[in-house]
Amino acid sequence: MPKKEVKKQRDDRAxxxxxxxxxxYTQDATDEFLTSNQGVRINxxxxxxxxxxxxxxxxxxxxxxxxxxxxxxxxxPERVVHARGSAAHGTFIANGAASRYCKAAxxxxxxxxxxFTRFSTVAGSRGSTDLAxxxxxxxxxxxxxxxxxxxxxxxMPVFFIQDAIKFPDFVHAVKPEPHNEIPQAQSAHDTFWDFxxxxxxxxxxxxxxxxxxxxxxxxxxxxxxxxxxxxxxDEDNNxxxxxxxxxxxxxxxxxxxxxxxxxxxxDPDFHRRDLxxxxxxxxxxxxxxxxxxxxxxDEFKFDFDLLDPTKLVxxxxxxxxxxxxxxxxxxPDNFFAETEQVAFCISHIVPGLDFxxxxxxxxxxxxxxxxxxxxxxxxxxxxxxxxxxxxxVVNNQRDGHMRQTINxxxxxxxxxxxxxxxxxxAGGDMAGFKTAVEKMQGIKVRDxxxxxxxxxxxxxxFYLSQTVTEKTHIVEAFQFELLHCTDNSVKERVxxxxxxxxxxxxxxxxxxLGIATPVQVPSPLNLQIPADAPEGEYQxxxxxxxxxxxxxxxxxLENPVPSIETLKVAFLLADGFDEKLVTKAVEQLKxxxxxxxxxxxxxxxxxxxxxxxxxxxxxxxATGSVLFxxxxxxxxxxxxxxxxADAKAKLFIAETYKHCKPIAIxxxxxxxxxxxxxxxxxxxxxxxxxxxxxxxxxxxELKDFEAMLEKKRFHNRTDADKVVV
Numbered sequence: 002m003p004k005k006e007v008k009k010q011r012d013d014r015a016x017x018x019x020x021x022x023x024x025x026y027t028q029d030a031t032d033e034f035l036t037s038n039q040g041v042r043i044n045x046x047x048x049x050x051x052x053x054x055x056x057x058x059x060x061x062x063x064x065x066x067x068x069x070x071x072x073x074x075x076x077x078p079e080r081v082v083h084a085r086g087s088a089a090h091g092t093f094i095a096n097g098a099a100s101r102y103c104k105a106a107x108x109x110x111x112x113x114x115x116x117f118t119r120f121s122t123v124a125g126s127r128g129s130t131d132l133a134x135x136x137x138x139x140x141x142x143x144x145x146x147x148x149x150x151x152x153x154x155x156x157m158p159v160f161f162i163q164d165a166i167k168f169p170d171f172v173h174a175v176k177p178e179p180h181n182e183i184p185q186a187q188s189a190h191d192t193f194w195d196f197x198x199x200x201x202x203x204x205x206x207x208x209x210x211x212x213x214x215x216x217x218x219x220x221x222x223x224x225x226x227x228x229x230x231x232x233x234x235d236e237d238n239n240x241x242x243x244x245x246x247x248x249x250x251x252x253x254x255x256x257x258x259x260x261x262x263x264x265x266x267x268d269p270d271f272h273r274r275d276l277x278x279x280x281x282x283x284x285x286x287x288x289x290x291x292x293x294x295x296x297x298x299d300e301f302k303f304d305f306d307l308l309d310p311t312k313l314v315x316x317x318x319x320x321x322x323x324x325x326x327x328x329x330x331x332x333p334d335n336f337f338a339e340t341e342q343v344a345f346c347i348s349h350i351v352p353g354l355d356f357x358x359x360x361x362x363x364x365x366x367x368x369x370x371x372x373x374x375x376x377x378x379x380x381x382x383x384x385x386x387x388x389x390x391x392x393x394v395v396n397n398q399r400d401g402h403m404r405q406t407i408n409x410x411x412x413x414x415x416x417x418x419x420x421x422x423x424x425x426x427a428g429g430d431m432a433g434f435k436t437a438v439e440k441m442q443g444i445k446v447r448d449x450x451x452x453x454x455x456x457x458x459x460x461x462x463f464y465l466s467q468t469v470t471e472k473t474h475i476v477e478a479f480q481f482e483l484l485h486c487t488d489n490s491v492k493e494r495v496x497x498x499x500x501x502x503x504x505x506x507x508x509x510x511x512x513x514l515g516i517a518t519p520v521q522v523p524s525p526l527n528l529q530i531p532a533d534a535p536e537g538e539y540q541x542x543x544x545x546x547x548x549x550x551x552x553x554x555x556x557x558l559e560n561p562v563p564s565i566e567t568l569k570v571a572f573l574l575a576d577g578f579d580e581k582l583v584t585k586a587v588e589q590l591k592x593x594x595x596x597x598x599x600x601x602x603x604x605x606x607x608x609x610x611x612x613x614x615x616x617x618x619x620x621x622x623a624t625g626s627v628l629f630x631x632x633x634x635x636x637x638x639x640x641x642x643x644x645x646a647d648a649k650a651k652l653f654i655a656e657t658y659k660h661c662k663p664i665a666i667x668x669x670x671x672x673x674x675x676x677x678x679x680x681x682x683x684x685x686x687x688x689x690x691x692x693x694x695x696x697x698x699x700x701x702e703l704k705d706f707e708a709m710l711e712k713k714r715f716h717n718r719t720d721a722d723k724v725v726v
Contacts, residue, residue, distance in 0.1 A: 043064055087121075091328050103234065104234060112146075154228050157209045197495075225247030259660065285330045345369065476513070576607055632665070665703070
């Protein structure tokens with residue numbers, strides 16, 4: 002058989018599904034005897050070996066020593082950033098649209114590639130809350146037939162810094178302050194704002210951080226971005242630039258800041274639980290992978306630098322083209338072995354992809370690999386099941402901590418004759434990875450190109466692209482964060498920076514801080530392109546026609562996805578609830594993809610007015626409205642009286658209203674609504690005139706409530722702020 006055909010068959014055998022590969026390492030203890038790590042059965046795991054039942058424990062107890070030694074070494078260093086995370090297995094299926102730009106096999110039409118995706122927060126430790134105001138990591142490991150490709154990004158398309166040499170400074174600034182280890186998982190403190198007010202390259206990212214993007218409703222409802230500009234290479238070795246995007250099928254949705262604070266107390270695992278429960282229930286999260294493709298000839302066409310990671314490419318200038326869909330369909334079997342030990346490295350790419358000279362990207366190429374050596378104990382982290390390539394791994398790397406591969410043969414070098422020249426370099430029609438050809442020249446210098454010095458234009462575009470509601474949230478976020486700072490000079494510097502983004506924004510933020518504007522505080526890194534600077538590669542004349550003042554794609558509220566799938570609807574009930582309407586509503590919502598949940602004053606069951614009952618999913622003392630997307634008050638008759646007397650029930654209703662969520666209430670129960678919302682005005686007929694409230698008199702009217710669910714929020718409730726909770 003020809004060597005080429007032999008190799009193809011070997012590769013086909015190796016390219017089993019990732020699930021099958023992981024199954025080799027999976028253990029199920031059902032109906033098994035307890036053993037030591039050496040396979041010796043243990044007949045007593047309750048008592049250590051002693052000299053007499055009350056005597057000293059004996060050093061010879063090898064089972065005790067093995068068990069304690071393993072326990073003492075169970076913990077590995079947590080990630081410095083992105084320590085708090087959750088993950089899932091899935092499959093990416095390409096639609097073939099990218100093949101004309103990229104020769105990577107996993108992008109060919111119909112190719113299904115196993116993936117493992119991890120979502121995370123950046124600043125907090127492993128034990129911090131999911132609902133911190135923070136950037137979210139969005140990292141996907143593709144187990145392609147040509148090797149592992151890691152797309153390591155965030156839920157925001159830009160970053161705080163332009164050069165990797167500043168990354169340790171940024172992380173030190175946002176982490177808990179070193180003298181007292183306070184605060185955890187928060188940027189609301191002096192050192193962070195001191196750093197970003199001096200390093201004004203962070204201004205654009207700070208606007209994203211203060212927006213609702215920083216408090217997503219779910220990992221299933223947030224975008225992902227590759228952040229950097231990469232290269233794609235086609236079959237003819239033509240090169241183009243590319244930006245990667247993940248677009249969630251459910252759309253982008255966020256919680257309100259007041260909700261985030263309360264969720265952190267009621268369920269700090271909110272995002273982790275949400276992802277797990279969705280997959281277990283069969284509501285598999287899906288994301289379209291999109292690309293913005295820029296021809297190599299257009300590299301200098303824009304009024305910003307494609308290599309600047311603090312800049313994005315507006316979709317009005319370069320639309321996002323969908324090239325495939327990822328479905329997450331299986332939860333990990335073991336959190337530590339998979340989610341905690343997965344090692345993402347931005348340097349893991351496959352033929353058809355390559356890097357650019359983005360100075361932040363270049364530093365990450367070193368840092369990510371270096372991090373895995375520390376966290377996972379040595380250079381063999383790629384042999385852990387979750388990191389193991391599906392493509393054959395054949396090279397002369399040997400030994401090291403925890404080596405698992407048993408290499409046969411006497412040669413561990415290349416080239417060689419004793420081993421028949423194997424393993425040999427790929428070549429000809431078996432060509433492997435090739436770096437894109439690029440002409441490079443320049444003097445050795447520590448410098449930053451002038452194309453990187455505009456720190457405010459895109460920050461202004463982002464702010465102006467938000468709706469009135471979103472702008473209000475940004476102002477309130479700045480005020481919350483800066484009111485936690487104790488140094489007035491830090492606050493003043495931030496206001497001086499915001500003045501260069503938008504005067505109205507700066508004035509509103511300053512008003513909440515008690516600072517008069519304008520504020521003039523010089524900043525050594527507050528640079529702009531000099532008026533007399535020569536035109537060059539960084540700012541060609543053609544850029545004037547490629548500027549955008551606003552970009553609709555940057556707003557969450559301007560891009561709604563009308564769907565009720567997986568939305569959690571709380572049915573607030575007490576004994577005597579309207580059994581007919583509630584039962585039909587529960588059935589219909591479930592059939593339409595929502596998740597109805599029965600909430601009652603006590604656990605167990607709640608009785609209906611027709612003699613039936615429903616199992617209680619959540620009892621009021623152990624839950625809260627912030628854990629749900631909408632409310633259906635199904636009480637009638639005596640159940641209204643019971644809920645009216647329950648302070649927790651009225652708080653549940655008031656919070657739902659305050660947070661602008663849809664509310665359905667059975668006709669005849671309005672008094673419960675009114676008593677829960679003191680101070681909220683009624684219309685001339687004695688009814689609430691607020692948007693997003695459906696009064697149900699018959700089952701058919703549930704459609705009105707479902708239409709409200711599709712909108713998610715009703716931010717035009719002008720009296721929502723009057724509700725005190």
